[in-house]
Amino acid sequence: MNIILLDDNYHSDGMHAESMTDLNIDLDDYEVPFKGIVEQSIAGIYILQDGRFRYVNETFAHMCGLKREQLLGAKLSDVANPEQLAALMSEYARKIKGGPSERFVIRRTLSRRPGCFEIHGTRVIFHGRPAIVGVGIDITERERQRMELVEASKRLQELVTSANDVRENERNRVARELHDVIGGMLTALKFDLSRLSNGIETVNRSFTPGSEPASAGPPALAASAVTAAQALQLTQETIEAVRAISEGLRPGALDHLGLCDTLSLDLIRFERRYGIAVRFQTTGLAYRINRNTEIGIYRIFQEAMTNIARHAKATEVNVSLAWDADRVELAIADNGLGFESDAVGLEGHLGLLGMKERARELEGKLLLGTGPRSGACVKLCVPVRHGSTSEEGRL
Known part of the structure; x- marks a missing residue:
């Protein structure tokens, strides 16, 4: 795709001295049957021959941001922005030799009416010489919507990236809290329960020396020994669960x-x-x-x-x-x-x-x-x- 800019400073003063009557005569056989359709077309229509515009309708001239009289007979090189001149003339030379049809996207640099349109052209023989006949289609609105979509997509990607960063940071924070705070508290609780369980077993043994834990002493004391052992086991399982959750949130193994x-x-x-x-x-x-x-x-x-x-x-x-x-x-x-x-x-x-x-x-x-x-x-x-x-x- 080639980007072509029309020159905002172009005027018809430099137009080649060619009779408009001659142009009308040349185009009579083209315009007679199709003039009504061509002139009212919502697509811009043009004919390029010998590097000059031999015909343009009002729609095409309006797309270019110039008057029709300024374009008729004008050299293509005169209305092109100098920055795009080489690329445009190269494409014109290729097309006039019968190269494959490709579109040009022209972006107007006119401050009073910015926008863009695309032109398509086909090589034909016109009055015995090669010419390019083509159409122009205004794509200003389409390009605006495309740019908005691209910008929205870019912002969405930035938002998703930011959300992933926030989520990863939050995972890190929660993993640290689980590992350092909750894990530390559970470990302390485990040690306290272990001491409590050992104390209950010691007291329980004092009633019947040599007996197995939780098999002697008052029934309430035996039940307390069982409860302490179960609480100790549950605490250990909770520690392991917290460790697994923390590891899932922030895989320390990677480090x-x-x-x-x-x-x-x-x-x-x-x-x-x-x-x-x-x-x-x-x-x-x-x-x-x-x-x-x-x-x-x-x-x-x-x-x-x-x-x-x-x-x-x-x-x-x-x-x-x-x-x-x-x-x-x-x-x-x-x-x-x-x-x-x-x-x-x-x-x-x-x-x-x-x-x-x-x-x-x-x-x-x-x-x-x-x-x-x-x-x-x-x-x-x-x-x-x-x-x-x-x-x-x-x-």
Whole structure:
């Protein structure tokens, strides 16, 4: 697509001295049967021959921001903006020799009436010589809407990126609170319950030396020993649950083990929890990468595995992580139901949309398709710069 600007300073003073009567005579055989249609057309119509405008209707002149009299007989090079002159004349020369039809987008630089229109042209033989006959279509409104859509899309992407950053920061904060505050309180509670349980057992044994705990002494004391033991067990289970939630919010293993080992540990837990066989393989030499890139890849992996657990009804999952000098490729394929027909288009699938948006933030590519076992397949390719892992935000 070529961008052409009309010169705001063009006037008809420099028009080639050519009789308007001659022009009318030349065009008589063209205008007689079609004049009414051509003159009333909402599309601009023009004829270029020998580098000059041989005919333009009022609509085309209006699109150019010039009067019809200024364009008739004028050189194409005279009405073109000097910055676009070379490209325009090159295209004209190519077209007049019979080159394929292509459109030009002309953006008016007129301050009083900005806008743009596109022109199309076809080579013909006119009065025994090559000429270009074409039409112009005003696309000012369409371009305005397109630019608004592009701007809205850009703002939406910025909003999603910001939302992901806020969500990640909030996950970090909650993970810290769970790990440091709630985890610390539960650990203290566990020690207190342990001392209480030991104290009750000691008192209980004092009634019948040598007897087993909770089998001697008053019934109320025996019941208290059982309750303390159960509370201690529940506290331990709560600590483990908090640790698992904290790890899910902020995978601390990434800080210490790296991406490969973190994925391997997650897949082991996935297999135990859901009973789905998992095969994990890596190729290439693993290296540390930027922290945000690492987190982004991990979040896409998490979402893909969550989708498999919830929707795939798969019995087997194959995960591969390939390391190259300048990129990391993650592939996750299952033997389940596969994606729905509209899932590949990502319409109405917020999880898949989130994965695609994260891939865009990483300047990578996310492909959704069918795996070798007829299930779903997610492939992620991310360009990386290794050896620059950020220490910010680590637990």
